[in-house]
Amino acid sequence: MGTPKDNTNEKWAALAKQLFDEPAPDKAQPGEDAWDEQELQQICETARQVDLHLHQRRFAATRDYPAVEAIIRKQNRPVLWRLNRFWMRIAALVALVLLLGSVLLWTAQSNWQTVAPESAVTDNYGRTRIELADGSVVTLNRGSRLDYPDQFKGDIREVSLNGEAFFEVRPNAAKAFVIHAGPANIRVVGTSFNVNARPTSGEVAVVVESGKVEVSAANRTDKAGALMLSPGQRGLLVGSASVFEKSTNIDPNYLAWKTHSFQFEKTSLEEVIKQLNKVYNVHIVTADPAMDQLLLTAHFDDRPIRFILEVIAMTHKLTIQQTDAEAYLLSKK
Amino acid sequence: MNTQTDLELMSRIAGNDENAFSILFHRYYSALCLFATHFLQDDEQSRELVQELFVQLWEKRRQIRVHRSVKSYLFRMVKNQLINLANHRKVEQRYAEMILSENIDVSPSQYFMEVDLHLKIEASINALPARRREIFRLSRERGLSYREIAGQLHISVKTVETQMGLALRQLRSDLKEYRHLLIGISIFKK
Structure with missing residues (x-):
């Protein structure tokens, strides 16, 4: 590096004055020509870093941390599951959004009486991640609740939802996955999906991202009442109707609660x-x-x-x- | 340089690791304060702002997802908070105008230095002869002009000039090995 050999103290004094004196001298950079440009830049940068160092000493982290620590200690709350990145990346094979009305009936029909159902509840701070016994994963939106068994007995996997959730169902053709969401049943053989069941809107809407989902009203047991939804389609069950209506989903933000x-x-x-x-x-x-x-x-x-x-x-x-x-x-x- | 470690810290923080939180705080606190005070011109207010930001970071630790640079993320948080304050007219008029009119250029490298460099600079300053160090600090820490320093220490302006030149030369020589950390641009106005 071409450091000038004949650096006189005067030369340094002139440069220092130019950098440090307040207000900066008007005179156009005395003697700047005498400096190698790269050298000059590096000196300026050193000066800047020294300034930065000295200025930062005004804000000593060690002095101010105890106050912050005291606050966060006081605010520590029980911890919910944290969504991992893998989960966020799942753009969903199937996404169902259910806007569910009035009453929730999950206690009614179920085959898990022999097994104590577990329940996961989110608070208002975030989403909850639940791993089911079969390896399926459910992400619950805030204020939502999922009832599910410790083990899936029998030839069907059943859960009940109040609120909104996104499901990733482990495929198992021999053991269908069924969500009871108030007045609606959603049946998936094996894929991923998102469910929302809030008892305020009086309707259930199912939006499919990809894959196939069968939806039906809980008060219809015959096969004719079931509707098959394909990607991009939306099924809507209004009030006490006994069939879903099919349409094209036009809401690009139906998964925004999760993403x-x-x-x-x-x-x-x-x-x-x-x-x-x-x-x-x-x-x-x-x-x-x-x-x-x-x-x-x-x-x-x-x-x-x-x-x-x-x-x-x-x-x-x-x-x-x-x-x-x-x-x-x-x-x- | 720290990206990997920072992201690791964030993920440990999400898992309620207070120790990781403390490390992150100590790493960035003063740089963020300095950034804030550049616009607020008020050390106390800047302190409050950055502390509040870290409290929020802890509160929302499970929601926050930073993919690339935690450092940039933190500086952006400060910037947003500055805009917020300016909007609420909690900032002196002329600084509010500066915050809102210009796009605040968030360039963390202007405020953040690695801990090693801090230590090295501190050592270099301490290595200056006492008188020279005193003059240098009056200039750089207190922001006094050469004339004011001369008046305060009852010395000539010429002496201040000489001592400042020697200080700069000595620091430059001491810190030369850190050249590879330099970003190669000067923010000093000419």
């Missing part, structure tokens, strides 16, 4: 907020009903709610006001 990925294509702010509220368990409101008709086109891949709100706010020149821990007010500037 936190959203695709909005000229979606109204009203709809965007509805989905965000559900997935992030937040309460976003607009100051003016006219704002509900604003349109948003965006793609979010597992971003914090705050980030999404910032993007919306920037797009439409809105201000965000955090009115509570999980409550936000959007208003026009």
